[in-house]
Amino acid sequence: MAKQIPYKIYLEEDEMPKAWYNYRADMKNKPAPLLNPATGAPVTHDDLAHVFCDELVDQELDNTTPYIPIPDEIRKFYNMYRPSPLVRAYCLEEKLQTPAKIYYKFEGNNTSGSHKLNSAIAQAYYAKKQGLKGVTTETGAGQWGTALSMACAYFGLDCHVFMVKCSYEQKPFRREVMRTYGAEVTPSPSDTTEIGRKILAEHPGTTGSLGCAISEAVEAATSREGYRYVLGSVLNQVLLHQTIIGLEAKAALDKYGVKADVVIGCAGGGSNLGGLIAPFIGEKLRGENDYRIIAVEPASCPSFTRGTFAYDFCDTGKVCPLSKMYTLGCDFIPSPNHAGGLRYHGMSPILSQLYHDGYIEATTVKQTEVFDAAVKFARVEGILPAPESSHAIKAAIDEALRCKETGKEETIVFGLTGTGYFDMYAYQAYNDNQMSDYIPTDEELAKYREQLPKIGG
Amino acid sequence: MAKQIPYKIYLEEDEMPKAWYNYRADMKNKPAPLLNPATGAPVTHDDLAHVFCDELVDQELDNTTPYIPIPDEIRKFYNMYRPSPLVRAYCLEEKLQTPAKIYYKFEGNNTSGSHKLNSAIAQAYYAKKQGLKGVTTETGAGQWGTALSMACAYFGLDCHVFMVKCSYEQKPFRREVMRTYGAEVTPSPSDTTEIGRKILAEHPGTTGSLGCAISEAVEAATSREGYRYVLGSVLNQVLLHQTIIGLEAKAALDKYGVKADVVIGCAGGGSNLGGLIAPFIGEKLRGENDYRIIAVEPASCPSFTRGTFAYDFCDTGKVCPLSKMYTLGCDFIPSPNHAGGLRYHGMSPILSQLYHDGYIEATTVKQTEVFDAAVKFARVEGILPAPESSHAIKAAIDEALRCKETGKEETIVFGLTGTGYFDMYAYQAYNDNQMSDYIPTDEELAKYREQLPKIGG
Numbered sequence: 001m002a003k004q005i006p007y008k009i010y011l012e013e014d015e016m017p018k019a020w021y022n023y024r025a026d027m028k029n030k031p032a033p034l035l036n037p038a039t040g041a042p043v044t045h046d047d048l049a050h051v052f053c054d055e056l057v058d059q060e061l062d063n064t065t066p067y068i069p070i071p072d073e074i075r076k077f078y079n080m081y082r083p084s085p086l087v088r089a090y091c092l093e094e095k096l097q098t099p100a101k102i103y104y105k106f107e108g109n110n111t112s113g114s115h116k117l118n119s120a121i122a123q124a125y126y127a128k129k130q131g132l133k134g135v136t137t138e139t140g141a142g143q144w145g146t147a148l149s150m151a152c153a154y155f156g157l158d159c160h161v162f163m164v165k166c167s168y169e170q171k172p173f174r175r176e177v178m179r180t181y182g183a184e185v186t187p188s189p190s191d192t193t194e195i196g197r198k199i200l201a202e203h204p205g206t207t208g209s210l211g212c213a214i215s216e217a218v219e220a221a222t223s224r225e226g227y228r229y230v231l232g233s234v235l236n237q238v239l240l241h242q243t244i245i246g247l248e249a250k251a252a253l254d255k256y257g258v259k260a261d262v263v264i265g266c267a268g269g270g271s272n273l274g275g276l277i278a279p280f281i282g283e284k285l286r287g288e289n290d291y292r293i294i295a296v297e298p299a300s301c302p303s304f305t306r307g308t309f310a311y312d313f314c315d316t317g318k319v320c321p322l323s324k325m326y327t328l329g330c331d332f333i334p335s336p337n338h339a340g341g342l343r344y345h346g347m348s349p350i351l352s353q354l355y356h357d358g359y360i361e362a363t364t365v366k367q368t369e370v371f372d373a374a375v376k377f378a379r380v381e382g383i384l385p386a387p388e389s390s391h392a393i394k395a396a397i398d399e400a401l402r403c404k405e406t407g408k409e410e411t412i413v414f415g416l417t418g419t420g421y422f423d424m425y426a427y428q429a430y431n432d433n434q435m436s437d438y439i440p441t442d443e444e445l446a447k448y449r450e451q452l453p454k455i456g457g
Numbered sequence: 458m459a460k461q462i463p464y465k466i467y468l469e470e471d472e473m474p475k476a477w478y479n480y481r482a483d484m485k486n487k488p489a490p491l492l493n494p495a496t497g498a499p500v501t502h503d504d505l506a507h508v509f510c511d512e513l514v515d516q517e518l519d520n521t522t523p524y525i526p527i528p529d530e531i532r533k534f535y536n537m538y539r540p541s542p543l544v545r546a547y548c549l550e551e552k553l554q555t556p557a558k559i560y561y562k563f564e565g566n567n568t569s570g571s572h573k574l575n576s577a578i579a580q581a582y583y584a585k586k587q588g589l590k591g592v593t594t595e596t597g598a599g600q601w602g603t604a605l606s607m608a609c610a611y612f613g614l615d616c617h618v619f620m621v622k623c624s625y626e627q628k629p630f631r632r633e634v635m636r637t638y639g640a641e642v643t644p645s646p647s648d649t650t651e652i653g654r655k656i657l658a659e660h661p662g663t664t665g666s667l668g669c670a671i672s673e674a675v676e677a678a679t680s681r682e683g684y685r686y687v688l689g690s691v692l693n694q695v696l697l698h699q700t701i702i703g704l705e706a707k708a709a710l711d712k713y714g715v716k717a718d719v720v721i722g723c724a725g726g727g728s729n730l731g732g733l734i735a736p737f738i739g740e741k742l743r744g745e746n747d748y749r750i751i752a753v754e755p756a757s758c759p760s761f762t763r764g765t766f767a768y769d770f771c772d773t774g775k776v777c778p779l780s781k782m783y784t785l786g787c788d789f790i791p792s793p794n795h796a797g798g799l800r801y802h803g804m805s806p807i808l809s810q811l812y813h814d815g816y817i818e819a820t821t822v823k824q825t826e827v828f829d830a831a832v833k834f835a836r837v838e839g840i841l842p843a844p845e846s847s848h849a850i851k852a853a854i855d856e857a858l859r860c861k862e863t864g865k866e867e868t869i870v871f872g873l874t875g876t877g878y879f880d881m882y883a884y885q886a887y888n889d890n891q892m893s894d895y896i897p898t899d900e901e902l903a904k905y906r907e908q909l910p911k912i913g914g
Contacts, residue, residue, distance in 0.1 A: 006470045007536040013463045079464040080548065080839045091537065091611075109566045111841040111876070153836040154548075173630070173881035177841060179888045180832060375637055379610040382537045384568040384634060419568070421878045424630035431636045 008085040009252040016083055017247040018070060020240045021278045022059075024350060025066035026285040029357055031236065031349040032324035034060075035311060040455055043321050050222055051229050051320075052237075053126040059237040068240065070122075077121045077154060078244070081110035086252040087416075091380040093400070100403035101258070102396060104416040105249040105276060106383065111177070112147035114386065114418030115272050116232050119241035120144070123230040124151035133226035134158025138188065138213030140167055141341050142174030143386075143418060144232030149181035158227075162188040162216045166207035166336065174422050188213035195219050195317040209333045210344055215317025233269025234314065234323070234348050242275025249413060250279040260291055262399055264414040266391035267295040267304065267362070268341060270348030276415040277360070284359060294399075295355070295362040296391040298370070300338040300438045303328050303347045304355055304362035306445055311455050312346060322455060325352040328440075329448025335438040339426035340367055340387035345448075365394045366437040371430040373397050374420070386418035387426055465542040466709040473540055474704040475527060477697045478735045479516075481807060482523035483742040486814055488693065488806040489781035491517075492768060497912055500778050507679055508686050508777075509694075510583040516694040525697065527579075534578045534611060535701070538567040543709040544873075548837040550857070557860035558715070559853060561873040562706040562733060563840065568634070569604035571843065571875030572729050573689050576698035577601070580687040581608035590683035591615025595645065595670030597624055598798050599631030600843075600875060601689030606638035615684075619645040619673045623664035623793065631879050645670035652676050652774040666790045667801055672774025690726025691771065691780070691805050699732025706870060707736040717748055719856055721871040723848035724752040724761065724819070725798060727805030733872040734817070741816060750817040752808070753852040755827070757795040757895045760785050760804045761812055761819035763902055768912050769803060779912060782809040785897075786905025792895040796883035797824055797844035802905075822851045823894040828887040830854050831877070843875035844883055 024030055033042035048057040059068065070078070089102040107115035127135050134157050139145030145161040152159035161183050168175060168187035178185050188208045189196040193216045199206065206212075214231070221229035232238065253260060263280050265273035273295050283289035295304055303326045312327040314320040327346040334343050347355075354360050374390035376397070377383070385393060396414040403410050420427065429435045481487060490499035505514040516525065527535070546559040564572035584592050591614050596602030602618040609616035618640050625632060625644035635642050645665045646653040650673045656663065663669075671688070678686035689695060710717060720737050722730035730752050740746035754761055760783045769784040771777040784803040791800050804812075811817050831847035833854070834840070842850060853871040860867050877884065886892045 010467050077839070080544075087537075111835070111839060111878075113878075117839075150836075150839055154839070172885070173878070176881040176885045176888060177878075180841065180884050181836060378568070379607075379638060382534070382568060382574075382607055382611070384637065421568075421570075421630070421634075424633040427637050428629070428633045431633060 005088050005256055007090060008087050009255065010085055011083040011248060011251055013079060015251060017244055017251065019067040020070060021243045021247060021282060022062060022065055022068055022240055023278055023282050023285065024063045024236065026282055027353065029353055030063045031353045034321035034323055035455065037313070037318060037322055051218060053130050053132065053228050055126045056123060056237050059240055060235060071125060074122055074125050081117065082244070083248050084109060086249050089381055092377060095380045096397065096400050096404065098400040098404040099407060099409045100400040101409065101411045102400055103413045105245055105413065106416045107245060108383070108386065108416065108419035112143060112150055113421060114143040114147065115242060115245055115275065116144045116147035117150060118244050118275070119232060119238045119271065120147035120151040121154070122241040124148065124155045124157055127228055128155040128157055132157065132228055134160065135228055135230045136160045136217040136221040137230050137232065138162045138210060138217045140164045140210045140343060142167055142171050142422060145183070146174060146177050148230065149178040149183035152183065153181040159183040160220060161185045162190065162213040164188055164208040164210060164213050170425060171422055188216050190216060193219045195319065209316060211316030211330055214315040215319050218315070218319055233271040233344065234346065236350055238271050239274035239348055239350055242271050243278035245272070245275040245415065246278035246280065249276065258411060260413045261410040262292045262294065262412045264294045264296060264392050264395050264399065264412065266342060266388050266415065266417060267297045267347065267351070268388065269344045270351040272415050272417045274348050274351055281354065281359060293360040294395055295351070295360055296395040297362060297364055298338060298340055298342050298391060299364040299366045300440065301328070301334040301343055302364045303345065305364050308449055308452060309352060309356050310452050312452055314346065322453065323349050325349045326355065327452070328445060329451050331451060332448045337436055337438050338367060339429065340370055340391065342388050342391065363395060365391055368435050368437055370394050371435060383416070384420045385416060386420045387423050389415070389417040392416070462545050462713055464547060465544050466712065467542055468540040468705060468708055470536060472708060474701055474708065476524040477527060478700045478704060478739060479519060479522055479525055479697055480735055480739050480742065481520045481693065483739055484810065486810055487520045488810045491778035491780055492912065494770070494775060494779055508675060510587050510589065510685050512583045513580060513694050516697055517692060528582060531579055531582050538574065539701070540705050541566060543706050546838055549834060552837045553854065553857050553861065555857040555861040556864060556866045557857040558866065558868045559857055560868070560870045562702055562870065563873045564702060565840070565843065565873065565876035569600060569607055570878060571600040571604065572699060572702055572732065573601045573604035574607060575701050575732070576689060576695045576728065577604035577608040578611070579698040581605065581612050581614055584614055584685055585612040589614065589685055591617065592685055592687045593617045593674040593678040594687050594689065595619045595667060595674045597621045597667045597800060599624055599628050599879060602640070603631060603634050605687065606635040606640035609640065610638040616640040617677060618642045619647065619670040621645055621665040621667060621670050627882060628879055645673050647673060650676045652776065666773060668773030668787055671772040672776050675772070675776055690728040690801065691803065693807055695728050696731035696805055696807055699728050700735035702729070702732040702872065703735035703737065706733065715868060717870045718867040719749045719751065719869045721751045721753060721849050721852050721856065721869065723799060723845050723872065723874060724754045724804065725845065726801045726803070727808040729872050729874045731805050731808055738811065738816060751852055752812070752817055752819040753848040754819060754821050755795060755797055755799050755848060756821040756823045757897065758785070758791040758800055759821045760802065762821050765906055765909060766809060766813050767909050769909055771803060779910065780806050782806045783812065784909070785902060786908050788908060789905045794893055794895050795824060796886065797827055797848065799845050799848065820852060822848055825892050825894055827851050828892060840873070841877045842873060843877045844880050846872070846874040849873070
């Protein structure tokens with residue numbers, strides 16, 4: 001007999017996952033290898049080892065080991081803010097008058113405000129283990145930079161964050177959280193790197209982009225002794241660490257004998273989506289169970305739905321390896337009126353392959369309807385969601401309303417990746433009816449598509 | 458045999474308290490009655506009923522009923538964000554190298570960012586039940602206003618918040634959270650009330666105070682049909698609702714066979730402290746157990762330690778009942794350089810009586826040492842604390858270091874009332890070494906003491 005489902009399911013410490021799940025091991029079509037931008041050949045361990053920590057390079061390249069144990073030191077840190085709750089959205093269901101059962105995995109209850117901490121602590125751990133002095137990274141909205149600052153403070157590592165200039169100016173509070181955790185925060189583009197000076201010379205007055213901040217952070221890491229670069233999304237290693245989200249969610253559902261029908265995550269670079277779907281996609285890949293898996297992206301940055309599956313640069317400066325992924329072109333920058341995060345031009349190579357092979361669906365949502373959904377959710381469920389997460393909320397509400405029409409009692413699970421406390425300018429624009437939608441035209445997208453590198457077939 | 462203590466203890470839904478504990482029932486010396494400012498006589502139910510909801514008036518005046526059941530509708534809302542975790546601060550203990558066992562009850566994991574939601578939802582519920590249209594209130598830092606906005610959105614009530622003008626300007630994000638939950642937010646003093654216009658005429662350019670915002674909110678409630686006033690601290694009813702904090706904390710400790718030695722809470726108006734200590738003070742009042750109970754207040758607003766136990770007005774406009782409490786005088790306003798909340802001139806009458814009778818101790822801490830403690834805590838425990846909460850952190854660290862000296866393995870429990878995400882200006886001042894301490898002189902305090910009303914003996 002099914003137990004009554006509480007509002008929030010927390011796993012006990014001894015029920016927590018002890019290994020990350022590397023679902024590349026179960027993929028028949030593996031994600032295409034990264035290519036060395038200088039030679040066009042697949043990257044080797046040595047190519048990557050001057051950029052990333054050694055053990056992270058291993059994880060990046062490992063397509064075969066299904067489970068990778070989570071080191072005790074990381075599990076100790078996880079214990080401080082995990083398990084995150086799997087919440088039954090009783091009040092939202094009631095509001096929508098839907099027969100659907102809605103669950104969300106809430107990753108916002110930590111000071112970084114999002115799931116980003118799951119990978120930050122892992123990457124900081126391996127850097128510490130390797131005896132490094134510090135790490136560099138970029139941050140856009142600031143969630144990843146905050147998470148990394150917290151992780152570095154914990155392990156006593158230097159942390160240098162290149163923060164996209166418009167965010168640096170618009171989100172001074174995020175910057176201060178990072179500084180409070182001891183990080184050095186530099187607005188990007190800056191005159192502290194060669195690539196930064198080049199970009200500033202070519203585009204005076206630019207307010208920066210994620211791709212450009214990546215280039216600066218990589219340069220800063222590789223030009224200093226004892227530093228490596230770390231990244232908060234897109235990479236295989238990041239998806240690996242983020243599988244803790246899905247593994248916990250699935251364990252919580254299993255504990256109460258609940259089977260999901262639809263699993264929904266927002267998708268920017270793919271870190272949350274890739275983590276949330278892990279055990280579900282695993283069963284799907286192995287043919288054990290079927291699930292609808294839905295990626296939700298902003299209409300203003302639609303890499304899955306309107307991008308090209310091709311090799312492209314991960315960064316604007318074109319210093320990073322090439323990655324085969326759904327991409328809008330590495331020079332694509334969404335309109336500044338887009339407030340909702342998920343601004344990256346590309347998409348995780350793993351998720352790109354899975355989408356290409358039909359294992360996951362993708363849908364786009366517009367900014368104003370995302371904030372409509374966010375406010376509706378906030379008022380009944382009591383959590384002010386991050387704009388990113390609200391993309392998933394919008395899609396989940398749509399699915400629940402579909403169930404209302406069909407009368408089907410489907411179980412919907414979505415990822416509530418974070419909180420919106422540092423996004424109040426966006427909420428203010430919404431509250432003041434100043435928010436608009438931006439959808440790139442076909443012509444715009446074609447322009448960037450034509451600039452994709454002619455490499456890797 | 459004692460079970461191993463997890464990092465976080467969560468109660469199950471069926472272990473959650475089903476009644477608030479009214480510890481006035483166990484006090485030999487009851488708190489002194491509120492006095493009608495016009496007549497000087499103890500207030501009656503009717504005196505209060507045009508300001509507060511009927512059932513809340515009953516709770517305010519009830520000195521005898523030990524347990525008051527929590528209505529199902531409130532417990533349903535509590536289920537969305539409660540139980541809050543009781544966290545074992547393993548990493549802080551390690552950092553301090555103390556034999557003490559440190560626990561904190563973390564109330565910050567909800568969108569209001571603090572424990573204030575516990576009473577907001579109760580007060581909104583009784584307003585809804587009475588068929589009211591809406592409620593008015595004041596807010597300083599914004600935690601209470603945010604909590605009330607969330608509660609009113611949930612029950613579909615109008616919510617009008619008078620926000621102290623300097624906070625309204627310095628904390629635009631708090632204001633936007635309230636607006637997102639549908640509240641009307643007015644900077645105080647305003648020209649929308651008589652008392653506001655009077656204060657503006659007498660003090661042009663004033664940036665407002667809590668006492669003044671209270672006066673405006675009371676006027677707005679009592680001059681409109683279908684509205685009542687609600688308050689986030691000081692009142693007996695608020696302490697009653699907040700006992701959920703202590704009841705959960707004690708149940709979590711009991712579950713693992715742990716007895717607290719020291720219980721520590723920050724104290725502004727007393728809502729958190731009064732809630733946290735509930736079951737502990739109950740056992741102490743009944744002579745069943747002994748605990749050290751420590752109130753921590755800012756050196757810049759030291760009502761317990763340097764105030765007078767006397768009747769005083771609760772508000773600057775002197776329209777509210779008089780309350781016998783430790784007070785600095787209703788015109789006292791802490792220096793604007795004080796960033797750490799806990800700015801109220803008075804103190805809960807219940808806690809005042811308990812302090813007067815020797816059941817609780819009080820200590821003061823200075824602003825810079827509070828932020829030192831906050832940052833130390835944030836870096837090892839991963840939570841960025843509210844400045845208010847950090848007063849308790851500072852005292853808990855001091856107690857743990859005392860245990861280190863004496864070698865005693867005492868168990869310390871403190872209240873981590875909230876998060877600091879909306880207090881980043883204060884953290885910025887700290888990060889930039891721009892923070893200073895302010896301690897009122899004896900002469901200043903004497904000036905306000907002389908203005909205390911000559912009433913109630």
